[in-house]
Amino acid sequence: MNRMLGNPSVTIAVLTFKRPRDIDEALPLLVDQVARYDGAGTVLVIDNDANASAADVVGSHTDPRIKYVVESTPGIAAARNRALSETTTDLIIFIDDDERPSHDWLALMVGEYRKHPGTLGVFGLVDSTFGDDPDPWLVAGKFFERRKPPTGTSLDVVATNNLLLDMARLRELDLKFDNAYGISGGSDTMFSRQARQRGGTFFFCAEALVHDVVPEDRATRQWVLQRAHRSGNSWSRTQIDVIDSAPKRLAARLKLTASGLARVGFGIVRGTFGFVTRNLSQRAQGARNIYRGAGLISGAWGHTHVEYARKQ
Template sequence: MQSTGETSTRVVVAVLTYRRPRDLAEVLPALRAQAAAVRPPARVLVVDNDPDAGAAAAVAALAATPGAELGHVHEPRPGIAAARNRALAEAAADDLLVFVDDDERPAPGWLAHLLDLHARTGAAGVVGPVVSRFEGPLDPWIADGRFFERRRLPTGTPVAVAATNNLLLDLRQVRAAGVGFDERFGLSGGSDTLFTRALVAAGLRILWCDEALVTDVVPAARATRDWVLRRALRSGNGWSRTSLELRPGLAARVRLSAAGAVRAGAGAGALLAGALVRRRPWRARGARTLARGLGMVGGAWGWTYVEYARPAARSATRAAAGRPPTSAAARR
């Protein structure tokens, strides 16, 4: 793996954060340890999306201790797309950028596995699996719906879309494609979906690395029915909106509407059947499928579900929804 051989590859691991000091305190030592184990050592960069730059002092204190290089940059513009673009900009002198979330914990060898598959394949992206760990007992509705069980694929499998919660990017290929994170999706979510779909549409490869595992620490506030259904609504909404960015037009809107309507109908049927025969898994999964389908239909006709809007930014976010994306240069 990458940790056993010397190369000249410059690697930065970017952690995007927003007011999660406890998570940073847990994840940064683990990331620094893995960054120090590869050759040459990688550096770790915290992109702080808190308007008050609340992570700065804690990162500075940790950076003063022995370990891999640790930096902090403040991105005050609201929205995860702005933070992702700041990471791209800060990696201008690097070859590889690895995104990981602040509420995730890397398994042993995680970074080395990502780097190894990239070294062997030259892929534009390498994405790994995410498994969930919960802070408390699960609502039976959540457990029966298996909503936090994510896909697992054989290593080397090409994928058409990926999130940035466990993603390596070959920056040379990304820059050549001129792809950045569309900041119109910054507070609604979906900028990583559009970004990775655009890379694949440009002919680049994103490969799965099943050994590069991270664990998502799920707080009680997210292990709820309301959160699951809102996330499904946003996911469907984002799929339609990103699809229209890649292939606009009335025909595409009609196709997405039809697909969403079919999904919503199937979800409603499963929800009803589950209620009639008292099968909680049917009810749970039917409700989520219904929510995703409704989100798809809404997104096909211009409705945007803003999941991450901060109270002071809601009106600005609505006004910005029709603004064109930033230029490729600015997004890098």
């Protein structure tokens, strides 16, 4: 849809699961983005709770541009796919319910998209902040810092917490999110790998910023280290899953295992150095290296780290 004269129509899709306060705060900001956009726009809420726990909160926002849908199949991949199937606009932009867009976020995302005819998507910057003073160990370890390449940089892997997708291009490439990663996490990584294999391209926009306030239950050493393990685990699993021959898969498993062992070894050395020199940054980043390396190894051999398991 890059050749259109006017601005493309847009759906802002926000997924939620039992976070009424977050979705209540996010909706007015997203509606404001659509209201100021020079084109047609909709805010789509996908409630991944079969009991429709967000219905009352969303219903209290009466703007006709808000659409509410319940996706009862558990998992973030199912919710993302439901958002895709509900979208009839030219573009869809995913944003998390605990993120808050900067003032010109929507216009900047679409503007960058229009600079790259034929592209599949644009990924914007996510900046994490803390509600209270965080553990210095978390800050020293840079667990919530994200890379910031120049605007216009081509990306191989993208997350979906600030991602624009061209719906026509998406259909051409026959892409959707893999439900096998719905509970474990990593469906965005798998989506990215499949997109790149099929000729899809992604570009970065540093100016299209969203702010993410880290919730208290994630601002812990245990959570960030488990996330590092899951990240390594899903990286290996997705790399194996896109390979279609047994010999190549075995070679990839061995390579990922070697990479994981090297990362664990480096992490041990780094952490020990940090302990001896009382360098908090080296200690924290050493622990991160160890956990991600262990995740790479476990994922290479088929173990699945389940990040989004739900209590029955």
